[in-house]
Amino acid sequence: MPVRSIGALALAAALAMPTASLAFDESKYPDLKGQWTRAREPILGGGQAPFDPSKPTGRGQQAPLTPEYQAIYEANLADQATGGQGNWQGGKCYPVGVPGVMTLYRAMEIVITPATTYILIEHLHGTARRIYTDGRDWPKQIEPTFDGYSIGKWIDEDGDGKYDVLEVETRHLRGPRAYDPSGIPFHEDNKTIVKERLALDKRDRDLLYNQMTVIDNALTRPWTVLKKYRREPAVQPIWHEDICAEGQALIRVGKEEYFQSWDGYLMPIRKNQAPPDLRYFEPGK
Amino acid sequence: MRRRLPWLLAGGIALATGAAASAHHSAAMFDAENPVELAGTVREFKYTSPHTFIVLEVKEPGGASKIWMLEGNAPSNLVREGWWHDTLKPGDEIRLTVQPLRSGAPGGSWNSSRIKFNDGRPVVLAP
Numbered sequence: 001m002p003v004r005s006i007g008a009l010a011l012a013a014a015l016a017m018p019t020a021s022l023a024f025d026e027s028k029y030p031d032l033k034g035q036w037t038r039a040r041e042p043i044l045g046g047g048q049a050p051f052d053p054s055k056p057t058g059r060g061q062q063a064p065l066t067p068e069y070q071a072i073y074e075a076n077l078a079d080q081a082t083g084g085q086g087n088w089q090g091g092k093c094y095p096v097g098v099p100g101v102m103t104l105y106r107a108m109e110i111v112i113t114p115a116t117t118y119i120l121i122e123h124l125h126g127t128a129r130r131i132y133t134d135g136r137d138w139p140k141q142i143e144p145t146f147d148g149y150s151i152g153k154w155i156d157e158d159g160d161g162k163y164d165v166l167e168v169e170t171r172h173l174r175g176p177r178a179y180d181p182s183g184i185p186f187h188e189d190n191k192t193i194v195k196e197r198l199a200l201d202k203r204d205r206d207l208l209y210n211q212m213t214v215i216d217n218a219l220t221r222p223w224t225v226l227k228k229y230r231r232e233p234a235v236q237p238i239w240h241e242d243i244c245a246e247g248q249a250l251i252r253v254g255k256e257e258y259f260q261s262w263d264g265y266l267m268p269i270r271k272n273q274a275p276p277d278l279r280y281f282e283p284g285k
Numbered sequence: 286m287r288r289r290l291p292w293l294l295a296g297g298i299a300l301a302t303g304a305a306a307s308a309h310h311s312a313a314m315f316d317a318e319n320p321v322e323l324a325g326t327v328r329e330f331k332y333t334s335p336h337t338f339i340v341l342e343v344k345e346p347g348g349a350s351k352i353w354m355l356e357g358n359a360p361s362n363l364v365r366e367g368w369w370h371d372t373l374k375p376g377d378e379i380r381l382t383v384q385p386l387r388s389g390a391p392g393g394s395w396n397s398s399r400i401k402f403n404d405g406r407p408v409v410l411a412p
Contacts, residue, residue, distance in 0.1 A: 048308050244335060262328070271389070
C-alpha cells in the first residue's frame with residue numbers, strides 16, 4: 001500500500017476516534033470560590049496582624065529564632081521603636097512574599113484548574129501564586145522569587161472521592177522578607193521551605209484553614225502556625241486595586257525613611273532626624 | 286486648631302492607626318501615646334491604596350495655616366465602614382484625632398472611628 005494511502009487511513013482513523021476528554025470535574029474539588037479575607041480575630045497585643053494569630057504581636061510571637069537572629073530581631077525592634085521600619089520591607093513597596101502574604105492583609109481569590117491552583121492577592125504588588133498540581137518534580141534550576149515555586153497535591157482524606165486538603169510545598173524564595181510587620185527575620189541564605197495544608201472547616205464551609213510550617217535556618221525548629229480565612233458573603237465582591245507607588249508617603253533615602261509632605265517634599269519621621277545625604281549633588285549647583 | 290491629648294485611651298490599648306490593617310509599613314513612626322486633635326478644612330481626599338490620605342489645612346493660633354498630610358486605612362478596609370472615594374470633598378470642615386509623626390512635622394495617621402464633620406455629624410453612617 002502506498003505511504004500516502006497509509007497516511008490517509010491513519011488520519012481517517014484518528015478523526016474517527018472520540019477526542020480525549022479534557023473535562024474538569026469541579027465536583028471533586030472543594031468549593032473555594034469567592035473572596036477570602038483574614039478571619040476577624042482580635043490582634044493580641046495590638047498593632048498589625050502577626051504571623052501567628054494565636055499569639056501577641058512582636059516578641060509575643062515567641063518566634064523560635066536562633067540567638068544570632070534573635071539579636072537581629074531585637075535590633076529591628078529598636079529601630080522601629082524610634083520610627084524606623086526595621087526588617088519590614090513593605091514601606092519600600094517590596095512584596096511581602098511567602099509566607100507573610102498568606103496572613104491576608106488583603107483579600108484572596110483561589111482559582112482551581114486541573115494542573116495549577118492559583119492564589120491571587122493584590123497587596124503592594126499583584127501576587128499570583130501558582131501551585132502546580134500536575135505531578136511535576138522540582139526543577140533543577142529556578143529563579144528565586146518573593147512568592148517562590150510551589151508544588152501541591154490534592155488529598156482525599158476521608159475517602160469519599162472528593163478532595164479535602166491541598167498540601168503545598170514552596171521553595172526557591174528570595175528576600176529581603178520578614179514574617180510580619182514587626183520584622184521577624186528569615187535567614188539571609190533564603191533557603192526557606194514553607195509547607196501548607198489548606199482545608200475547609202467540616203461544618204462551616206465558609207471558613208478555610210491554612211496550617212503553615214516554616215523551615216528556615218534562622219529558626220531552632222520548624223515553626224507551625226494556623227491561619228483562618230473567612231469567605232465574604234457578597235456575591236459580587238469588590239476587588240480593590242493596590243498600587244503601592246501611588247498610595248504611600250514613605251520615601252527611603254540611603255538608610256533613612258522620610259515622610260512625604262502634601263506638596264511633595266521630605267519631612268522627618270524621627271526626632272532630630274538628619275536631612276537626607278546629598279553626597280551626589282555638587283554644592284552650589 | 287490643634288489640641289494635644291496626652292493619653293487618650295487607658296489600658297494600653299493603642300488607638301488603631303491607618304497603618305494597622307494594611308501592613309504596608311510599621312506604624313511605629315506615629316506617636317500612638319500622644320494623639321492630637323485637629324480641626325480644619327479638607328484640601329484633598331486621596332482614595333488610594335495601600336493608604337488613603339487626607340490633606341488638611343489647619344489654622345494655627347495667629348492666623349497662619351499649616352497643611353497636614355494624614356495617612357489612613359486602605360479603601361478595601363474603609364469601604365466596609367461605608368466610605369467611598371468621594372466621602373470627603375475639598376472644602377469639608379472636619380475634626381479628627383490623629384497620631385502625629387514623632388518628629389513633630391505636620392504628618393500623621395488618622396482612623397475612621399475618630400473623625401467627624403465640624404458640626405458634629407458623622408462622616409459616614411455605619412452600614
